[in-house]
Amino acid sequence: MNHQDAQDTMQRAGLYNLREVDGTGQGRMLVLDRNWVQTGQDPAPGTEVTPDTVITLTAVKYTDR
Template sequence: MFAAAASTATGHDDTTPVASAAKVKRVPNEVGRNHQAAQDDLQAHGFYNLREQDCSGRGRMLLFDRNWKVVRQSPRAGSRVSTSRTITLCSVKYSD
């Protein structure tokens, strides 16, 4: 005899596929913002796949995000993209 699939608290059996959590949303404008504040804002909008880049061309690592300002972002603000898409913030140090 075969055992029936177990039900979960939601009433679905264990074989039900899990839907992707990624949604399509508009990318907020982060240009001109403090790098740390921009990251926090993107995460508040559901974007967690974030990448950062030194936009001065020096290839530095952004060790203290609060010391940097966003000068460019990709994809552009207002673009409708999946929340799983990588958002790149290109920043320069305030002292540059």
Template structure:
């Protein structure tokens, strides 16, 4: 019985580091994953339209499953993608806002989560105290979004403003 257990343990794959490919061109994402030892790769249209990815260089990764980090290299890695120039659905896990995307609805959500999804923008991303009291919003995890500029559904140009209050407070108005 010990021999069988040893054989089963020795047959296990050791975990490898799956790189983060969100925001990358699909071809680049596949190349990175393969370089890291992952060869079981797939992609799907993140819009739900079922479009085939014939030219990998014409698609951008909105999310990946599994998430970046340690994973079994035999695991199926699925990249959810949109055509270059299209917006990623805001509901996509791992969504990163890009200029030209529609602003997701962040009202009521945690500021840190909202700021994380804006990390790919190159313009100014600011958070201000919605009460006008001028309190520092440095501890992003303790604040909640009241309003955004642009508002949900409007196109993100390059900068975003979050008006926020501490989690235990109500939004003004």
């Protein structure tokens, strides 16, 4: 799933406290979200959380793969 779709899914579920991380460790900013693919999430998908929980979305550029 691309990063934009992941964010949209989270927001539809009422989760807005989203943190973005470059999965390569290079510290790049995720500027064009559709150019990035989700590689991880913390807490894990399916975990019940409260609306104020920080969700960390880890992604890499499609060109990094």
